[in-house]
Amino acid sequence: MTIIEEFIKKESSSGILLMFATVLALVFSNTALSPLYQSFLHIPMEIRIGPLQLDKSLYHWVNDGLMAIFFLLIGLEVKREMLEGELSSLSQIALPGLAAVGGMAIPAVVYLVFNLGDSVAVGGWAIPTATDIAFALGILSLLGKRVPVSLKIFLMALAIIDDLGAIVIIALFYTTELSTLSIVIAAASLAVLIALNRFGISKKAAYFIVGIVLWVSVLKSGVHATLAGVALAFTIPLNAQDGSGKRFSPVKQIEHDLHFWVAFFILPLFAFVNAGVDVTKISLSQMSGPVPMGIFLGLFLGKQLGVFGFSWLAIKMGLAKLPDGSSWRQLYGVSVLTGIGFTMSLFITSLAFSDDSLFQYTDKLAVIAGSFVSGILGYLILKTGKKA
Numbered sequence: 001m002t003i004i005e006e007f008i009k010k011e012s013s014s015g016i017l018l019m020f021a022t023v024l025a026l027v028f029s030n031t032a033l034s035p036l037y038q039s040f041l042h043i044p045m046e047i048r049i050g051p052l053q054l055d056k057s058l059y060h061w062v063n064d065g066l067m068a069i070f071f072l073l074i075g076l077e078v079k080r081e082m083l084e085g086e087l088s089s090l091s092q093i094a095l096p097g098l099a100a101v102g103g104m105a106i107p108a109v110v111y112l113v114f115n116l117g118d119s120v121a122v123g124g125w126a127i128p129t130a131t132d133i134a135f136a137l138g139i140l141s142l143l144g145k146r147v148p149v150s151l152k153i154f155l156m157a158l159a160i161i162d163d164l165g166a167i168v169i170i171a172l173f174y175t176t177e178l179s180t181l182s183i184v185i186a187a188a189s190l191a192v193l194i195a196l197n198r199f200g201i202s203k204k205a206a207y208f209i210v211g212i213v214l215w216v217s218v219l220k221s222g223v224h225a226t227l228a229g230v231a232l233a234f235t236i237p238l239n240a241q242d243g244s245g246k247r248f249s250p251v252k253q254i255e256h257d258l259h260f261w262v263a264f265f266i267l268p269l270f271a272f273v274n275a276g277v278d279v280t281k282i283s284l285s286q287m288s289g290p291v292p293m294g295i296f297l298g299l300f301l302g303k304q305l306g307v308f309g310f311s312w313l314a315i316k317m318g319l320a321k322l323p324d325g326s327s328w329r330q331l332y333g334v335s336v337l338t339g340i341g342f343t344m345s346l347f348i349t350s351l352a353f354s355d356d357s358l359f360q361y362t363d364k365l366a367v368i369a370g371s372f373v374s375g376i377l378g379y380l381i382l383k384t385g386k387k388a
Helices: 003-029 034-041 058-084 090-115 133-142 149-173 180-198 204-221 226-235 250-274 290-316 328-337 342-352 362-383
Strands: 044-049 052-057
Touching: 003 034, 003 133, 003 250, 003 342, 034 058, 052 058, 052 204, 058 149, 058 204, 058 226, 058 250, 058 342, 090 149, 090 290, 133 149, 133 328, 133 342, 133 362, 149 226, 149 328, 149 342, 180 204, 180 226, 204 226, 204 250, 250 342, 290 328, 290 362, 328 362, 342 362
Parallel strands: none
Antiparallel strands: 044 052
């Protein structure tokens, strides 16, 4: 099984598990089990080493801690794809790259059309710009051979570029007040990681030990801690050799080891702790507000218009070509599926609006609704088309 095939298989299975975790969270939060669910989210967890103290609830440990591992995996995937994979040449990156740009820009514009006059709400402009690769590939897996592998690779590459864009957005726009001391320690840790790479150190443990210091310092600095995962990933060597002279790939080994835990534990747990919205307290009039409408239409309309529109322009202008064995209808169906923002959209929601009750949870429900409708329509378009 190739790396691409293994990636798609695991992401597809994870997407199906994410669906169950989301439904379970909604059941817990909308029944008599709600107090139990809330107690679970707020379980206190503390780590203390001398004066250093990390005291957070389970909810924050998942979003700040476990999601850093998720971003580490994203960083490893991006590095591998850029150096030797589907993003390693201009011809390969052209279509998914331009599609990703459209898929981030147009949803942001749609959201801002609804919220430009509100200084608080405008901070959520990046929420509908993301694509959840696990969910999207999970939908594609249900279609079997109706969708050519070339389109699955297109979606995977687009989502990876999308994730890279989200990382940049988080770094630039969702950083709070900075701690100078922590920033200095983080910078020193990063310098050590770069030095390890430059001197050809292949011991994975060395990178992880320094990486933990980097994560703690970034967590304390005011920059979101998940970015430490990406920084660590970019410093791990793609190719190295052990003491006996045998060559191996630390990036591929770590990526392989992490993929199972991210796909089948971290992401489902993230979905469970973030998707629990009490819909009984949300009215239709609340859902028609500018924030939920901006998110919903940004995901459902903005993503498909941006991805398909920019893809169409790129192909017609000769900058790229239609994926092998695919049709315009299939490309449109996959474009609709990119409106499944779920994981990254919920994550950015937690950064944009740190007070979950600020918009009475309509923001999270809009992410779920927009993702759900995009998934259903995309599936129907691809299901009723010709087999690949």
